Amino acid sequence: MTPRRAPWRPAGVLRRRAPGTAPGVAGPGIATAWRIPLLALSLAVTGYAGVRLLAEDPLGVTLWWVGAALLHDLVALPLYSALDRLTARVTRTRTPLGRRLWGTRGWVNHVRVPALLSGLLLLVWAPLIVGPATRYQEVTGLSAEVYGRRWLTVTLALFLCSGLWWAVRCALTARAGDEETDTPG
Incomplete structure (x- = not known):
């Protein structure tokens, strides 16, 4: 059940926030x-x-x-x-029918987050992934090829998890939409 808004407020506004609070927080609290x-x-x-x-x-x-x-x-x-x-x-x-080509914009963040994390990992570990790692090979005992493959594996895992999360969200949204259309009234 959705909360009711006062008729004099715009459609998106349910209540006023207390000063210094984040959206969705009713008043000053632990945040x-x-x-x-x-x-x-x-x-x-x-x-x-x-x-x-x-x-x-x-x-x-x-x-x-x-x-x-x-x-x-x-x-x-x-x-x-x-x-x-x-x-x-x-x-x-x-499309010519007026539908969005890629659906809603919600999938963009499911690309942004793994791309950001993968880029950050590449930035931090670039000397080991790209360049010669002879200095580190003595300390870690691992060859230089290991780091590039592991970075690619982590990147693939990030994108796969994000894609699965997006698919689950889409399925749940579609299911909720079906339930709303099935209810009488």
């Missing part, structure tokens, strides 16, 4: 009570890690951070923003 201590803790851990990193090689770490920020802002961000816009444009394509 706001723990926000400041968790933020302070995360800043303390980040500061500790920064001090430890800068103590060993301050110039190298600084250059790495500046280079990573520039590479992200000038290359990666425009690239994945363009890919996202292209995906959005494809999902808006309609």
Whole structure:
């Protein structure tokens, strides 16, 4: 049963949110009570890690951070923003009958999330996946070919799990739609 809205409110608005709360949260609660201590803790851990990193090689770490920020802002961000816009444009394509070519837009996030996680894994493990891993081979005892295959396996597993999750969501949505049309009245 869906909650009733007041007749003077727009269709999407059920009730007002309390100030400082997230959508769907009725009032101040645990989300706001723990926000400041968790933020302070995360800043303390980040500061500790920064001090430890800068103590060993301050110039190298600084250059790495500046280079990573520039590479992200000038290359990666425009690239994945363009890919996202292209995906959005494809999902808006309609057939001559007026139906969407790819169904609803809900599947896009089922591609975004595994792609983001796979890209993050590639970014973190790129020296072992792409380049020569002789330095790490002595420590780990694994050959360089292992890392590329494992990254591909994890990427495949991420996309498969996401695709299965999307298929289950579609099946449940279709089932709920069938139940609504079957009810009298």
